[in-house]
Amino acid sequence: MSAILAIRGLTTRFATPDGEVAAVSDVDLDLRAGETLGVVGESGSGKSQLFLSVLGLLARNGRATGSARLDGQELIGLAPESLRRVRGGRIAMIFQDPMTSLNPFLTVGRQLTEGPMLHRGLDERTARARAIAMLERVRIPDAARRLNQYPHEFSGGMRQRIMIAMALLPEPDVLIADEPTTALDVTVQAQILDLLRELRASMGIATVLITHDLGVVAGLCDRVTVMYAGRVVEEAPVEPLFGAPAHPYTRALLGALPRVDADGAHDLVAIPGQPPNLQRVIEGCAFAPRCAQADARCTATRPGLRAHGAGRAACLRLPS
């Protein structure tokens, strides 16, 4: 299947008072039509910045280079006005914190309708009718009345449903969900994940799910990309990745995952050490200092992504 979003050699740097920080380094990634791709990694691994780069939403001191093509159209370096039409219209994004991501001063209805009115040229009445239908679809009861309410009149879970409705209303081709459940409590998380699963089945929209929660990935994704220190270290379909992780970092992540089905003998294994400082140029494998299998080669040579099993992995210790 062809990629709807193809990222090649994407690098994102931030100018800081202490020097440049490479948040994303030379990332290749494909999102195929209709699939749900999980992007996992710990905080600071560059997974959010990667997609903010694609949408041109970086902070002022950020610069992205490389290539990101949506259906062949290059997005990196695109004129702001053209990129603006892509944002929200063709690629929608929902964010981690629903409590602060909605504008507290505008009614929910206003915030839901402005996207479709802008990108689809709908008049306000049609846009409101669609908004009501979409709110019902994300299971917000009494939608017509609630359209006139303000965000503070909704709970966190409800607000995330509104964010999802808002992202989907302009009928985008790609949905990027950046840790959509992280800020919510567990039962609400489960409800939102159910909703995403249901929408995936009914709408078939290509989705990137950025998360550090491997449980979410297992339940929702077709493929997984694992990022570490701004680089992709492994990518594979969900089952092989969970069954036989190739990269030591992926293995370590899975080892750090609590399991309810295991007996008491299963201990959580924390990954020793800290992620590297991205202000320094890393010569070898970024994970080497924390990796039990690392040898002299790992600290000297940077591994590239190579085909491995059903996916690809960047590790020098893998048999070629």
Add this chain to the structure above:
Amino acid sequence: MLNYTIRRLVGAVPTLFLIIAISFFMVRSAPGGPFDRERVVPAEIKANLERVYHLDEPLWQQFLRYMGSILQGDFGPSFKYKDFSVTELIWQGFPVSAQLGGAAVLLSAIAGVALGALAALNQNGRLDGILMAGAMTGIAIPNFVMAPLLTLVLGVYLSWLPVGGWGDGGLRQATLPVLALALPQVAYVARLTRGSMIEVLGANYIRTARAKGLPERLTITRHALKGAMLPVVSYLGPATAAVITGSVVIEQIFGIPGIGRYFVQGALNRDYTLVMGTVIFYGVLIILANLLVDLAYGLLDPKVRYD
């Protein structure tokens, strides 16, 4: 909202009482009295005058008498402007002061917000630097320095504008006093707006608006401005107070026949009733301005509900 307003007005009564009590005793504890002149007045005449105005009574009795009369809406006769009651003098000066002060508050709000927003959108750029340096200067220079400086440059050297008087409050006459009164407030509001605008522009919901693909102009006018305005609106209460106190100085400098000038003259002449009248009037004005600001805040922020 009506309930809230009534509650606030009732709550203002003790405040007002304190203002009256404190200023009553302060004015009377100042040395000298309303009938002291360079020429010594014969003791019998002075005693007569003091009896007529009840100044021979003990202070607490004078205070009770004064409270009694203002409760009936009578602020007494002016000691100095013999044929006028204090109420008449205040209503005479009020239209002029209201024009001057209103124009200054309006100018501070409009110019301050515009300049502050401009600075925020050019954050750390050259324009931002120039504007904020100007704002710091504006805040640092007191209005009694600003007024003569403006007069000197625009009025004397360039002869563009009249250096004093009010006339009928036309644009030419009003420009210098309004500018002198408003500039420090413009500067302060500009700094306030810049700060809150920068904070709002970094908010998550602005990122959401951008992610929606809204044009930058719409992101700012529809999504950022309202939130950025809140601190500015809250400041308009204190700004009104600052403009009122400023107008006391400015009216004196430019010879403008407003309440502020009566206040200064009243204080210098120990015209007790006139000083008290203007103080109470200013007090009521500031209390009302703050109430208005709080009500406006409620209209802007949907999380604030008054009932």
